[in-house]
Amino acid sequence: xxxxxxxxxxxxxxxxxxxxxxxxxxxxxxxxxxxxxxxxxxxxxxxxxxxxxxxxxxxxxxxxxxxxxxxxxxxxxxxxxxxxxxxxxxxxxxxxxxxxxxxxxxxxxxxxxxxxxxxxxxxxxxxxx
Numbered sequence: 352x353x354x355x356x357x358x359x360x361x362x363x364x365x366x367x368x369x370x371x372x373x374x375x376x377x378x379x380x381x382x383x384x385x386x387x388x389x390x391x392x393x394x395x396x397x398x399x400x401x402x403x404x405x406x407x408x409x410x411x412x413x414x415x416x417x418x419x420x421x422x423x424x425x426x427x428x429x430x431x432x433x434x435x436x437x438x439x440x441x442x443x444x445x446x447x448x449x450x451x452x453x454x455x456x457x458x459x460x461x462x463x464x465x466x467x468x469x470x471x472x473x474x475x476x477x478x479x480x
Contacts, residue, residue, distance in 0.1 A: 414469035423461025
């Protein structure tokens with residue numbers, strides 16, 4: 352059983368390397384979710400923590416995202432724009448449907464607060480290959 356478990360752990364770690372992310376997922380903590388005065392729309396706010404070197408792979412959202420970096424250094428790659436490296440206190444805007452990724456390029460934890468303005472009832476994100 353122990354050998355099987357270590358083999359599975361090794362395969363999971365290898366899969367993470369192959370898809371360009373660490374085997375450990377980013378940590379997402381939902382902070383708020385409220386209906387907006389615009390019928391059918393809501394805001395969702397999350398804190399996302401990234402370990403050093405971790406990449407939140409390509410994805411998109413069904414609405415806008417406003418990102419505020421609260422700690423560390425994160426490189427954002429938005430489709431159609433050059434990569435942008437942000438540090439604590441910086442903000443970036445991601446338009447609806449734009450494919451983007453984020454990578455912790457520092458040596459310590461990095462964290463952002465993502466505020467999403469999205470249609471109610473839709474999945475918050477879609478992973479893109």
